[in-house]
Amino acid sequence: MSASHTDNIPTHDAHIASHQDDARIFLDASRAHVERRLHQLVPHDSVEPRVIHEAVRYSLFAGGKRFRPALVVAVGTAFNARLETLLDTACAFEMLHTYSLVHDDLPAMDDDDLRRGQPTCHRRFGEAMAILAGDVLQTLAFQTIAGDDRLSSDVRVRLIGELAHAAGTPSGMIAGQARDLAAATHEIKAEELTRIHAAKTGALIRAAARCGALIGNARDAELEAVGTYAARLGLLFQITDDLLDVTSTAAEIGKTPGKDATQQKATYPALYGMKRTRELARAAHDDALRALDTLTYPTALLRAIARLVLERRA
Amino acid sequence: MSASHTDNIPTHDAHIASHQDDARIFLDASRAHVERRLHQLVPHDSVEPRVIHEAVRYSLFAGGKRFRPALVVAVGTAFNARLETLLDTACAFEMLHTYSLVHDDLPAMDDDDLRRGQPTCHRRFGEAMAILAGDVLQTLAFQTIAGDDRLSSDVRVRLIGELAHAAGTPSGMIAGQARDLAAATHEIKAEELTRIHAAKTGALIRAAARCGALIGNARDAELEAVGTYAARLGLLFQITDDLLDVTSTAAEIGKTPGKDATQQKATYPALYGMKRTRELARAAHDDALRALDTLTYPTALLRAIARLVLERRA
Numbered sequence: 001m002s003a004s005h006t007d008n009i010p011t012h013d014a015h016i017a018s019h020q021d022d023a024r025i026f027l028d029a030s031r032a033h034v035e036r037r038l039h040q041l042v043p044h045d046s047v048e049p050r051v052i053h054e055a056v057r058y059s060l061f062a063g064g065k066r067f068r069p070a071l072v073v074a075v076g077t078a079f080n081a082r083l084e085t086l087l088d089t090a091c092a093f094e095m096l097h098t099y100s101l102v103h104d105d106l107p108a109m110d111d112d113d114l115r116r117g118q119p120t121c122h123r124r125f126g127e128a129m130a131i132l133a134g135d136v137l138q139t140l141a142f143q144t145i146a147g148d149d150r151l152s153s154d155v156r157v158r159l160i161g162e163l164a165h166a167a168g169t170p171s172g173m174i175a176g177q178a179r180d181l182a183a184a185t186h187e188i189k190a191e192e193l194t195r196i197h198a199a200k201t202g203a204l205i206r207a208a209a210r211c212g213a214l215i216g217n218a219r220d221a222e223l224e225a226v227g228t229y230a231a232r233l234g235l236l237f238q239i240t241d242d243l244l245d246v247t248s249t250a251a252e253i254g255k256t257p258g259k260d261a262t263q264q265k266a267t268y269p270a271l272y273g274m275k276r277t278r279e280l281a282r283a284a285h286d287d288a289l290r291a292l293d294t295l296t297y298p299t300a301l302l303r304a305i306a307r308l309v310l311e312r313r314a
Numbered sequence: 315m316s317a318s319h320t321d322n323i324p325t326h327d328a329h330i331a332s333h334q335d336d337a338r339i340f341l342d343a344s345r346a347h348v349e350r351r352l353h354q355l356v357p358h359d360s361v362e363p364r365v366i367h368e369a370v371r372y373s374l375f376a377g378g379k380r381f382r383p384a385l386v387v388a389v390g391t392a393f394n395a396r397l398e399t400l401l402d403t404a405c406a407f408e409m410l411h412t413y414s415l416v417h418d419d420l421p422a423m424d425d426d427d428l429r430r431g432q433p434t435c436h437r438r439f440g441e442a443m444a445i446l447a448g449d450v451l452q453t454l455a456f457q458t459i460a461g462d463d464r465l466s467s468d469v470r471v472r473l474i475g476e477l478a479h480a481a482g483t484p485s486g487m488i489a490g491q492a493r494d495l496a497a498a499t500h501e502i503k504a505e506e507l508t509r510i511h512a513a514k515t516g517a518l519i520r521a522a523a524r525c526g527a528l529i530g531n532a533r534d535a536e537l538e539a540v541g542t543y544a545a546r547l548g549l550l551f552q553i554t555d556d557l558l559d560v561t562s563t564a565a566e567i568g569k570t571p572g573k574d575a576t577q578q579k580a581t582y583p584a585l586y587g588m589k590r591t592r593e594l595a596r597a598a599h600d601d602a603l604r605a606l607d608t609l610t611y612p613t614a615l616l617r618a619i620a621r622l623v624l625e626r627r628a
Contacts, residue, residue, distance in 0.1 A: 047484050052492040103449060108441035127422035128495050131445065135417060136481075136488040138449065142456040143478030146471050153467035157460050160474060164457030167450075170361050174450040178366040181442050 016307065023304035030070040034094060035061070037087045041144055042095075055125040055133035056140075059102050060095070062116040067237070068093040068205060072212040074305060075226050078297045079216025086215055088148040089159055092141040093208045096167055099137035100204075102130055104177070138167070151215065159211050166207035176200025188266045196266075197238045198231065205234035225294050229302060232288035236309050239281045242267040244314070246274070285310040330621065337618035344384040348408060349375070351401045355458055356409075369439040369447035370454075373416050374409070376430040381551070382407040382519060386526040388619060389540050392611045393530025400529055402462040403473055406455040407522045410481055413451035414518075416444055418491065452481070465529065473525050480521035490514025502580045510580075511552040512545065519548035539608050543616060546602035550623050553595045556581040558628070560588070599624040 038060060045053040069090035076086040105112040105120040107127060112120050122130035145151075145159050169175040176199030183196060209230030210223050218226070246269050268277040288306045292299040352374060359367040383404035390400040419426040419434040421441060426434050436444035459465075459473050483489040490513030497510060523544030524537050532540070560583050582591040602620045606613040 043484055049483070049489055049492040049496065051496065052483055052488060099449075103445055106442075106445065108445060128420075129492070131417055131420065131422060132488050132492055132495075135413075135448075135452065136483055138452055139478050139482040139486075139488065142474060143482060146474040146478060153471045156471050157467045160456060160460040164453050164460060168453040168457060169363070169366055169450055170357055172453075174366060174446050174453065175363055178363040178443070178446055181446075182363065182365065 016304075019300050019304040020307055023301055023308055026074065026301060027065075027070050027305070027308075030073045030090075031066040033073070033083065033087060034066045034069040034090055038091050038094060041088070041091055042140065051125065051129060052132055052136060055121055055129045056137060058124060059115075059121045059133055060098050060137070062118050064094070064098070064116060066094055068097050068208040070305075071205060071208040071230060071233075072215075074301055075209045075212030075230075076215050077212075078295075078299065078302060079213050079218050079222070080297075081212070081216035085150050086212060088144050088150070089211050089215060090208075092144045092159075092163060093204065093211070095137045095141040095144065096163060097204060099134040099141070100167075100173055100177075102134035102137065106130060109177075109181075155214060158214055162207045162211050162214065166203040171199055172203045173200055176203070183266055190271050193266050193268070193271060194235070197235060201238055202231050202234035205237065206231045209233075222295060222297075225291055226302075228291035229288050229306075232284050232291060233306055233309060236281055236284035236288065236306065239268050239277060239284060240309060240312055242269055243274070243277060243281070244312075248314070281310060330618075333614050333618040334621055337615055337622055340388065340615055341379075341384050341619070341622075344387045344404075345380040347387070347397065347401060348380045348383040348404055352405050352408065355402070355405055356454065365439065365443060366446055366450060369435055369443045370451060372438060373429075373435045373447055374412050374451070376432050378408070378412070378430060380408055382411050382522040384619075385519065385522040385544060385547075386529075388615055389523045389526030389544075390529050391526075392609075392613065392616060393527050393532050393536070394611075395526070395530035399464050400526060402458050402464070403525050403529060404522075406458045406473075406477060407518065407525070409451045409455040409458065410477060411518060413448040413455070414481075414487055414491075416448035416451065420444060423491075423495075469528060472528055476521045476525050476528065480517040485513055486517045487514055490517070497580055504585050507580050507582070507585060508549070511549060515552055516545050516548035519551065520545040523547075536609060536611075539605055540616075542605035543602050543620075546598050546605060547620055547623060550595055550598035550602065550620065553582050553591060553598060554623060554626055556583055557588070557591060557595070558626075562628070595624060 042056055042060060043053045045057050047053050072090040072093055073083065073086050077083070101115060102121045104110050105115055106122055113123055114120065118124075120130070121133055125133070141163065142160055145156055145163065148156060151159070164172075166172045167174065169178070176196050179192070179196045180200055183192060188196075206227045209226045213223050213226045245267065268280060272280065285306050289303055292302055356370055356374060357367045359371050361367050386404040386407055387397065387400050391397070415429060416435045418424050419429055420436055427437055428434065432438075434444070435447055439447070455477065456474055459470055459477065462470060465473070480486045481488065483492070490510050493506070493510045494514055497506060502510075520541045523540045527537050527540045559581065582594060586594065599620050603617055606616055
């Protein structure tokens, strides 16, 4: 209790800037590790039947930020887990995330032509193969964790439970997607929009943080804390996504900008206006940081990541 | 070695008929147990977001044979596992199977209007919701096994690995589906047809048997034996499916008959003619039985199930 309050609260801009540089270096390194491991975990595209492995690799290696895996690694590292015990679980989160993108882009869903600056999976490989590529990416995510013998079976079973809970219903990703589809047919209120995002993107981001902590043998209260941090971070990510859709060009964000407005999708700027949306982003950022205050582990990296998301331009 | 050969080889029709009655009673009982447990494992359709749970339940409770779960239970019981340790894994196989049916029926895939005598999931709930219902059924399958605390974590991790391997690529269900899609565009040979079925339907049936044996603490050689039995049984199931598509009415098989021929799909009757196809069915049946010969466990039920599949009319 005698620790200086400056331990947790950066007091000048230079301090913040240096932590943000560290966070950028961390995110780059994490992305490189994850990409290398993903290449090993996914069947090579010379393996028959080739077309499905081509479609999977096309979607998986299109240059994503690898944000969810980075969160597994960042939180796990904070809890003293070694990188090699975190990497496969980190990759499983990216597989699951990519499956959701491939299926979300389908004509029956969001009907998107561009993803990360390239034709979407179904535009490149046809709709049937895109459905299968998404399907098998989900399978691979669970298979990867189940097969990771660096972790005890007890931990693997808990990780799979966390991932499935976040991916499914009633409060996970699919529930969010189902709510989102329903919302497209009528005007929704701010409360429903937040509920959609919490399920559709927040649950998986929260689970990524929790899984990193689980591998680091976190106690329940610590899982709760990093889970809340990540849930707020997920909301922040979504709000900044909505802001970027309004303010960016296609080259900057790698997909068709202004599409939300064209499709009359509910977004934070549409519901609140730009000024209030920026305030909400700041509040989500501050809430994320506050959730970390109870932890005795080093949290500078996690705080800097939140700041990077708040200030992201792409 | 001194055991009479009549232990394994039924010598007269009355003997076979009585085992087949036992097998029918077993299959009915297994189906009832599985249905009851599925109802508990899947969120009720009063749970929000309702539409996704309605779509899942619509597809899952449309009156399937529950053949894969029955195989988990039949093999597991042969290996002395208790029913309650088998039931959740059995249900996971049905969830995974149902996910595959929902996605296979989609317009971009087989474009089927009828399944088990009812409109397919996408005809009833729309294409987007059918994609999500399939997605979440896959998630639920893995979640169910991960959460089954009647089993040790070591066993759960192995079961999940088996299920994922059978569901994925390069030799599982999705690989088979990808091969099947590719095959639709050109004439295929008998060898390729068998490879498609081995992956598309055989892998999951084989895994169901192996998982039942795993829960019963089977040794590797025993896993191999029941796996081979089930792989042959899966082939038999597919051949009889093809035969029924030619010979049945819609009321009997609950889907549009003759559709294979209309879609110019490769089938055993199309490649071999009816007579030779019936011989292939008999050979698959005999191979399945032979695989059981090395087991010291009681196999009468497994043999009777193979016979029922050989002689099925729906």
